[in-house]
Amino acid sequence: MDGVKAHVYVEEILLAWMARRLGQTVKWVEDRSEHLQSANHARDQLVKFSAAVGGDGRVLGLRAMVLSNIGAYAIRPHGPLLDPMTCAGLIPGPYDIRAYEYDSYALVTNRCPEGPYRGVGMVTAVLAHERMMDMIAARLGLDPAEVRRRNFVRPEQMPYTSSTGHPFESGNYTAALELALSAFDYSRAREEQSRARAEGRLVGIGLGSYVEFTGAGSSTFVGRGMVGIPGVDSARVWLEEDGRVHVQTSCPSIGQGVHTTFAQVAGAAVGVDPSSVVVEQTDTGKVANGTGSFQSRSSVVAATSAHRAAKQLRAEILEAAAWRLDHPPERLSIGGGDVTIDGRPSGVTLAQLATADPADNGGHRLDVSVTYDPVQASHPYGTHACMIEIDSGSGAVEVQQFVVAEDCGTVINPAIVDGQVVGGVAQGLGAVLLEEVSYGSDAQLLSGSFMDYLLPTAGEMPAVEVRHLVTPSTVHELGTKGIGEGGVIGSTAALANAIADALSVDGATLPYTPDRILSLIESATEPGFK
Incomplete structure (x- = not known):
């Protein structure tokens, strides 16, 4: 089913129930006329x-x-x-x-x-x-x-609070x-x-x-009586074995270009070129729970989660490299796919760090997840x-x-x-x-x-x-x-x-x-x- 957003229709629940009951794939088919007759309308x-x-x-x-x-x-x-x-x-x-x-x-x-x-x-x-x-x-x-x-x-x-309580920051x-x-x-x-x-x-x-x-958080939704909406969004940023940064968020791409923007946010925070960042389509088995793509949440809530996770990943990378190189992390940086010391090659690559046992990296895990709950919209x-x-x-x-x-x-x-x-x-x-x-x-x-x-x-x-x-x-x-x-x-x-x-x-x-x-x-x- 497609063409609508944010709400659950009884047919969707029925379809999942039928698939589990029958133990096989069940497909819902409707034509455009049926969809226009039965899917939600708006702004009347x-x-x-x-x-x-x-x-x-x-x-x-x-x-x-x-x-x-x-x-x-x-x-x-x-x-x-x-x-x-x-x-x-x-x-x-x-x-x-x-x-x-x-x-x-x-x-x-x-x-x-x-x-x-x-x-x-x-x-x-x-x-x-x-x-x-x-x-x-x-x-x-x-x-x-x-x-x-x-x-x-x-x-x-x-900052100004409107007569209806909206806090314009x-x-x-x-x-x-x-x-x-x-x-x-x-x-x-x-x-x-x-x-x-x-x-x-x-x-x-x-x-x-x-x-x-x-980009409202949980307190905004609770204040509106919408307690079924969590208001949080999550990001997971990690280093894959090929040395590239990978990103998952709880705000999937629905055509709004978020794979590009998430790559820019994560790349800037880690210190790598955005073109080398792999943003994966949302998989709930790989990233923590969140609210999803609506209300401009991608560039506000999910992007903030990705930014924070990427910053933490950068710190973990530098700490892991510092353990290996016996140099303080303050002297280290990331250049391309390598770790540098005072701007010069160190001989340690991101791929080497990613494939190593955590014990060889000083116990630092190069996989960070962050969940962000905005204090207000x-x-x-x-x-x-x-x-x-x-x-x-x-x-x-x-x-x-x-x-x-x-x-x-x-x-x-x-x-x-x-x-x-x-x-x-x-x-x-x-x-x-x-x-x-x-x-x-x-x-x-x-x-x-x-x-x-x-x-x-x-x-x-x-x-x-x-x-x-x-x-x-x-x-x-x-x-x-x-x-x-x-x-x-x-x-x-x-x-x-x-x-x-x-x-x-x-x-x-x-x-x-x-x-x-x-x-x-x-x-x-x-x-x-x-």
Whole structure:
């Protein structure tokens, strides 16, 4: 079974039971239509909010109600709670809003169960607070960027605990906004928009500023009532007989490039070239227990475990070599596959140390395991900016420019970070323009194939310019904050804001399909429409 994550379906348990009972391999087969009908759906949420706002655009108080469709039954262990709980907790966003009240409801319906999808709960929360910022700007005649500046948590307030208890450890939200505006050439973009509107064209500009939480430890999950999630992750780093460093972690590769980043982290800590490090796909028989690959845990929790284990392995290698060479470890180093003394070859190789009996290495075992439990979550953030144009005849949307300024803390591999961002933007584009689970009046699924459930392709994707800030996390020594979900969190809000700006409408009902856009264009001509 594939295509879903994080939760356990009864079929998976049944399959394992059948295999054990029959003593042979059992394979589950389903077609795409069956999968779309029965696997979890996500983000079927309605958020209503009201805000008390000063004449200067500062939010003085915020009230929200979150209605989340969780389907006909729950998937385990946390399907019914993830979207309702996470969304409500992040609606204040990166803004200094101290007076906040919310009600969040998980509604049982006759639809598919709700479950996690990239940026779970956070995508909707950011969409809500970013629509609010733009609506405040429109009501007060202020620039949307200026409203954000006036409401951001300031750098000197860090570390900052939000009104819902999220402990933001570090960051400069204004700097991310300014970097995005500079790369976007915001003043030029507004001038182009004014000229286009004078010609009767529907051009919109959207911003999406966000903060998210990643890499949570056991205390965070316990605080959220999610006691079934351990919150720890493990790494094992050892020296193989060929003298190469091998790595296993409890966060498997699922396409996010972690084998590359883990090799870089371990190689830097041991003192060997990353290209010589072998990162193995996770095998629970070879590495200690952990939580797994979600919530950007790979670059935050597993990478910290790998870093610590690799540092300890380096110390063990040098102590073992010192025993053999009768030299203090302070004079030894690692160069390529050899141990050196004061920079000169010692005659002892890593392969020799790896194949030796521990007694010949002074009892030092060249195999280290570390389990890391973060004291709190990390909090990456950023701002997305985009310009779109709507064809008033067809309702089609063209994304003309897209810029991202993000801070994921210490950047391990810029290319992988950029890839995560761009992939997230593609998902945000899908959420805003294309993807919709549709049901008929008889509750039958209408979007049961990719003929009806539309996905973004390269043809719809704009070029995405990515800029980076680096404000290291203070939670752990690597300083990473994670980048797995920010791309979709910020882009959904920015694109939705751009379309609302082009159409001069409040609210947002996603996706903005051509028929919905044409309906909004037609309604705009009616008296009193807003």
